[in-house]
Amino acid sequence: MTRAVPVDDGLTGVDAASTPVTVERAITAVAGVLTVLLTAAAFWLSYEHLQEVAANHGMAQAVARSWAWPATVDLFIVIGELLILRASLAQTVDWWAIGLVIAGDGGSIALNVAGVGDSARPLDYVVAAVPPIAALLAFGALMRQVHAYLARHAQAAVDAPLTGVEASSAPVEASVYDLPAGASAAPSRPTVEMPVRPALAAAVEAPLTPVAPEPVPVEVGSTAVDLCMPVIYPNRVDQLVRALYGTDFVQPSTIRMTTAMSAAGLGASESTARTARSRVKAREPYLAGLPVVRPAVEAVTA
Template sequence: MSAPVSVDASPTPVETASTPVNVESAITVIAAVLTVLLTAVAFWLSYEHLQEVAAAHGMAEAVARSWAWPATVDLFIVIGELLILRASLAHKVDWWAILLVTAGDGASIALNVAGVGKDANALDYVVAAVPPVAALLAFGALMRQVHAYLAGRSATGETHPSTGVEHPSTPVEVSSDRPPATPSGPPVIEADPGPEHPALPAGVEAASTPVDAEPVEVDARSTAVDLCMPVVYGNRVDQLVRALYGMHFTQPSTTRMTLAMGAAGLGTSPSTARTARSRVRAREPYLADFPGALRVEAV
């Protein structure tokens, strides 16, 4: 007998697989913090420079107004970026939001550069243009990270395993395709005991077999419809006469039909019996090929 094989159940693979996730999370947090810091610094530099421009052009004595005026330019960038984020989460394109960001950022860069003056050095213009450009890029990067975070949470919430609500509908579909049950006729009481009938000829058995020797494969859902549907009789006398055909595979005589009718409480009228037999033969013509009974009676 071989010795049992030992299995190593150490959690090393799980710890190794979780390490990249931890590193990725740490990098994401650091990038988000730095992006927020860069956005705040860039907006502060741009905002303060625009306040100096406003103070140098008519608002020197109105300090509160000079500090509020840059908001009429920089807040267009914030509003536009937030609207772009909303449209992105809805898988749409908000051209009005893009126009707001373009107008706000263009105005901020132009005013920061123009506030330097005409005779300034080229590097002074670059220094003035860097804060609004950095504010635009940093705020866009921040909105992108927020979008990725919200999209990740939305995707996680949509991947729950299925609760299996659709499965109970399967039995209903199967049961709806079943053929209607053939109504059973009244119980027939054999009241004319006679000699035992001989075996049926081979021709009669072949005529009553509706299925080929090699049946063609048919879709299971349409089998009950494509094959011969059972004949349903609404008249009780017709049902009784048809049952006599199925019991003995011979032509039911008038005496046998009237005795069965009397036992079922349907009267004993010979004409009613013969009329019912005619109706059954008309609906199922192949029944006329059945052999007659041994006892020949007047009809």
């Protein structure tokens, strides 16, 4: 009979205080709210000033166009930051997106400052330049927080154990020590008594001739065993592309990779798929020797 052993709740950590985690989440939430407010205020100030510049330079009678005109400058910042965020999640650098941010923010600052006029005081130029600069910094901080949130959840999904992967496929044999008392490890068999042959007379036995077998040379060698550690890919797109190599032992095409990515909810970007394939072949160079299947052939055989 097994006696229950009392467990001290203080040693398990279940009821431990989660104050650091709660404080961290509270600080993150407050910082996110303040960043959103700062971004909205800075964009609104910059946008309104650019509307005044447009109204004072040829669009005074077209109010709708004067309010739509600043979007041709400020929206480049939003588009560029979002593309930079996407490239960062894919572990690549999008120089085109960086150029859009530089062009949009540089044009916004220049137009806000130039719209003050020639006879303005130096502080007027500073006041005009602060909103677009603040909008750039605040929006960058907002994208950084979004990137940290998405990267943390993606890493948690990668680190999660896969169902059934760690289960052993080898048959498990019961140990002798696991058998109940009095049981035998091997099944009992009936004892059969074999008849004993009568001994031959000593005179009838033929003399034995000793035979010395010739020694056979045995070659001693060792077989090289590849004990390389498996390659672990933290990126989910890299994991998906690497898995496609093992399905039919050919190099996956761009169409096949984007189709698998779309089915897994990872988007369908061809550049992301090709970049992931390059990273996989860089870490495992022997995969580059696999045959290449053209999209037309792959569509026929699918």
